[in-house]
Amino acid sequence: MFCQQCEETARNLGCTAGGVCGKSNDTACYQDAVNFVLSGIAYRRIHQPKGAKIPANTSAQDTFVVEALFATLTNVNFDESRFDAYLKKAIAYRDAYPQIPGEPKACSWVPKSREDIIILDGGIGLLSIEDPNERSLFSLLLFALKGMCAYYSHAEVLGKTDPAIVNFIYKGLASRFEKHSFGERAALVMESGKVGAQVLALLDSANKRYGVTEITNVNCGVGKNPGILVTGHDLKDLYMLLRQTEGKGVDVYTHGEMLIAHAHPCFKKFPHLIGNYGTSWANQKAEFPSFNGPILFTTNCLVPPPDTYKGRIYTTGSVGFPNAVHIPEKPDGSKDFSSIIACAKKCDPPKDLECGDLVTGAGHDAVLALAPKVLDLVKRGKIKHFVVMAGCDGRHKERAYYTEFAKALPKDVIILTAGCAKYRYNRLGLGDIEGIPRVLDAGQCNDSYSLVVIAQELAKALGVEVGELPLSFNIAWYEQKAILVFLVLLALGIKNIMIGPNLPACLSPDVLNMLVKEFGVQPNTTVPEDMKKLGITR
Ligand code: FS2
Ligand code: SF4
Incomplete structure (x- = not known):
């Protein structure tokens, strides 16, 4: 291989x-x-x-x-x-x-x-x-x-x-x-x-289809019923499961990239969608044993499970793991989740991880509704810089860099995020700037789209090009969706993107040279040095 x-x-x-x-x-x-x-x-x-x-x-x-x-x-x-x-x-x-x-x-x-x-x-x-x-x-x-x-x-x-x-x-x-x-x-x-x-x-x-996201506080505590944990990105799977669990005495929780569901009005209608459990995919092995109930993987990221919860893994869609129960799609597009619901009924309720609550839902509609306020804060010098820290989380220790970077940002800097990278800094209590949260989470990695729309609209309102905004990109990547998002940013003319923790291994010296010369792509280094490079002054 x-x-x-x-x-x-x-x-x-x-x-x-x-x-x-x-x-x-x-x-x-x-x-x-x-x-x-x-x-x-x-x-x-x-x-x-x-x-x-x-x-x-x-x-x-x-x-x-x-x-x-x-x-x-x-x-x-x-x-x-x-x-x-x-x-x-x-x-x-x-x-x-x-x-x-x-x-x-x-x-x-x-x-x-x-x-x-x-x-x-x-x-x-x-x-x-x-x-x-x-x-x-x-x-x-x-x-x-x-x-x-x-x-x-x-x-x-x-x-x-x-x-x-x-x-x-x-x-x-x-x-x-x-x-x-x-x-x-x-x-x-x-x-x-x-x-x-x-x-x-x-x-x-x-x-x-599930309504426009609203900036929402998400409960990260647990209820008293047994639960099903839904991870991955497929909102339709979550919706179908919620319909099938109504009145069954089984609660549903989101995990990782599914957090955004809580910000969609359609999902807010389900009282048994209790909250979000745990953090990013990279912490599955530490967090899933205490969930106690079954876990439904609608997409990546699946970490091969240890024996402690191997028997509680269910997959659907493109996802698969040897011997895990796979829930197929029927010809009419529906899925039968009765096996996972039956499993949940036999399980203990989840144990509270005591992670504190989260805020999500800052997609382009929600943020642009606040545009007059944001623009006023920019004009009054209360917001000095925006930094896009979207992308992925990962298992390696060097990802602590992103926590340190977020902590070190001056208090007049807003973080725009999307993807599971946010779990490195979305519980730090970074506060707000006159009511605007300093971490604006648009949602899943695909919602990086929102960050681009926000940047384009802010530039338009200020009468400048996106490249002239006080806006920097410090992206964390892990898998191939992040490669796509990175290329989307380049195709939209965004220059000087910082990327880490490592550059893609597939880049030959000539291809890397092209990315550096034509787009100013740069690897991340240390927090103080990168702050300087990105023009973020303290
Ligand atoms: Fe995170 Fe994993 Fe979203 Fe990536 S849950 S790294 O595949 O898709 O970001
Ligand atoms: Fe897995 Fe990544 Fe190695 Fe491929 S490169 S085998 S996806 S760890």
Whole structure:
């Protein structure tokens, strides 16, 4: 195996003998095989000669490609048997297209045995791309496509689709086997940022089905009933579960990225949605044992569970873990959560983690409703700077940097955040500036879209360019959705983004050089030095 798609990759080079995330060599090889054949589907779809007899309606195939690619994103699916099924289905979809003369191996490759997949050098993983720059640029693109598929699938289940986004996913996948110059590949990566902005906007509008978020205080205590903990990003799963648990004597709690649900009016109507339990994905092993009840993973991040709560893990959607109960979607889009509800009834109520309450819901609608006040505070010098600290949390000690950075910010600085990175500083009691919370949490990582809208609207109101605002970016990344969000920011012309705790391992020296030269991308260093670099004065 060779995987370097996340920030915790071994030695910041690549995982080669089992993943730091817990992904096995065999599962990693299966994921490579799925990715390889998905690129084969894309190649055959895009390169058919005029008049070729191609499948008439590909909507089921499109949904499949999005789901399968999403399943290969970090911490989504650890279950080899699910990838075996994805692989077989991918081959069937690919083979529904006519062959093309001179097509790449991915268009005809069929493994004859498991051993054909679990091999170290089968020419199907990313290391088979020999040129380091080509590999680096295609890796960046592929990671962005994975993030795109994750967000697109959430929008799609809520009825929002966009063929232009799907077409770009095929275009990107097919490019693996095409001849492109460095410049052309770099342009494709930038295009993924542009399309990424479209997918974020699509999901933002899809999530409005549950009402526009309001700035909300979220209870982090516990009730007396047994509970179900819902983690991940899929609001529709949470909604369906809440409907099915009504009047059953079972409470529901959010975890991690699901915190934002409390800020949507539709979710506020459920009295048995008690509150948020615990912090970010990175602390699952410490926090989940005391929840006592079952845990539903609607998306990443899943940390391979220890025996203490292994039997209480349920997965749905693209998520999978060997031997965990998987709740499938029915043809009408509904899901039957009766097994997890029955499990909860047999469990003890959760034990209070005594974390203190949280504030969330500062999406673009909620913040822009406060725009006159915010602008007045900026003009009166009460707010001197905004710093976007969106992104991911992670397990490594060096992430304490983000807590220290938040603590060290002068009191006239507002943090704009989204994603699970916020759990590094959203309980610090950083206070407010004349009623405006100093940590404005827009919600999930996809709600970074809100932060961009807020910045654009503030710039407009002040009659300046976004680049002229007292606004800096100090982003924490972990997985491929954060890569997509990063590229979205670049595509929108945001310069001098600081990123950490490590730079993506897939960046070749030439690609890194391009990011530094053209966009001023910079790695984070120490808190005092970075404050200076970002122009934040004390
Ligand atoms: Fe956090 Fe994990 Fe949101 Fe990422 S819960 S790192 O995959 O998607 O941010
Ligand atoms: Fe390693 Fe990250 Fe890949 Fe897991 S997802 S195998 S930790 S690089």
